[in-house]
Amino acid sequence: MASSFEKFQKRRLISSYFSVVLSIFLVLFLLGALGLFVIHSEKISNSFKEDIPMSVYFKDEANDSILKAFDAKLKGSNYVKDYAFVSKDDAAKNNKDIVGEDFLEFLGMNPLPNSFDIHLKGEYVEAAKIKQVESDIKTNDMVSEVIYDKRLVDLANENIKKISFWILVISGVFAVISMLLINSSLRLSVYSNRFIIKTMQMVGATKSFIRKPFIWRGIRLGLIGSVLAIAALIALNYYVDSLFPSLGIAKDYVSLGIVLAGVILVGIIITWISTFFATQRFLNLKTDDLY
Known part of the structure; x- marks a missing residue:
């Protein structure tokens, strides 16, 4: 027992x-x-915020030297995580892949501008800081438009x-x-x-x-x-x-x-x-x- x-x-x-x-x-x-x-x-x-893109569109008057100078500026900036240059031809090709039609055939010209697709570093994707970045980019007279989803940034x-x-x-x-x-x-x-x-x-x-x-x-x-x-x-x-x-x-x-x-x-x-x-x-x- x-x-x-x-x-x-x-x-x-x-x-x-x-x-x-x-x-x-x-x-x-x-x-x-x-x-x-x-x-x-x-x-x-930051990883989530860095997926929010910013697109910078240039005027038709912007030549290769201006685009290269802007490319160099982005490369040396402290707010850019990565970026890609999208030429007029590339933009037209992308549009054709999405729409399924070649709009150049009936327009007879390419109205799409040269642009840069930019992903900012996470700490800069805030209302105040992203406006500063936008203002800095717009100091270039050849920039016609800077587009990003402001509401998505705030949310x-x-x-x-x-x-x-x-x-x-x-x-x-x-x-x-x-x-x-x-x-x-x-x-x-x-x-x-x-x-x-x-x-x-x-x-x-x-x-x-x-x-x-x-x-x-x-x-x-x-x-x-x-x-x-x-x-x-x-x-x-x-x-x-x-x-x-x-x-x-x-x-x-x-x-x-x-x-x-x-x-x-x-x-x-x-x-x-x-x-x-x-x-x-x-x-x-x-x-x-x-x-």
């Missing part, structure tokens, strides 16, 4: 440890994933601000919930040893002496959960990078290192605090209250 009871206790203890590690792993993984998203949120928002910035705000709110709420979940799991783990705690106390062991092995065990469980969370976060990081290689997430080792270090630190701190207060609670209980 004693052997069966010991096996049962051992299985229950292992099950308790497993649930603690699983809770820590899931919570830290989700927190780490949220942390990675927050850190890279600017890259993600992009408004939505990014809203999303950023709610991400911060959710991060705060989730951080509190995660601490409560880990604390609850560790309290259950300590609860299964409440009689051992009281027995040690009855034979004269000090509170700090009793707490120490539980705290170290809690920290070890936290480290195991942290290591599992780190492995999952690294895999997630490379998976997201394979989907969106332009963001360069996998090469941002500093941000990844900060998040992974934070995961380990949070795992240690939460388990230490939770185990400390869990053991303290049972140390202060009377014997009759243990049942």
Whole structure:
């Protein structure tokens, strides 16, 4: 009977440890994933904003030297991510591919102007800054028109601000919930040893002496959960990078290192605090209250 009871206790203890590690792993993984998203949120928002094109159309009087000079200006500017020159002939060909008809046949001329399709850097796709860029481009007398979707620019910035705000709110709420979940799991783990705690106390062991092995065990469980969370976060990081290689997430080792270090630190701190207060609670209980 004693052997069966010991096996049962051992299985229950292992099950308790497993649930603690699983809770820590899931919570830290989700927190780490949220942390990675927050850190890279600017890259993600910039990537979206950089897809908004700006088209610069030139007058018919603009000759090759003027177009080459403007090309050189774009190449040396700090607000351009990339650009492409679209000649009159290329514009006509693109129009034919879209419409399905060659309008040159019945017009007898090509009315389309030479133009540049520009993608600005994300930080410049804001109402005030993009107007400055537009004004700078229009200083060229040969520029006839600068076109971009002003409403889309405003919507992009408004939505990014809203999303950023709610991400911060959710991060705060989730951080509190995660601490409560880990604390609850560790309290259950300590609860299964409440009689051992009281027995040690009855034979004269000090509170700090009793707490120490539980705290170290809690920290070890936290480290195991942290290591599992780190492995999952690294895999997630490379998976997201394979989907969106332009963001360069996998090469941002500093941000990844900060998040992974934070995961380990949070795992240690939460388990230490939770185990400390869990053991303290049972140390202060009377014997009759243990049942």
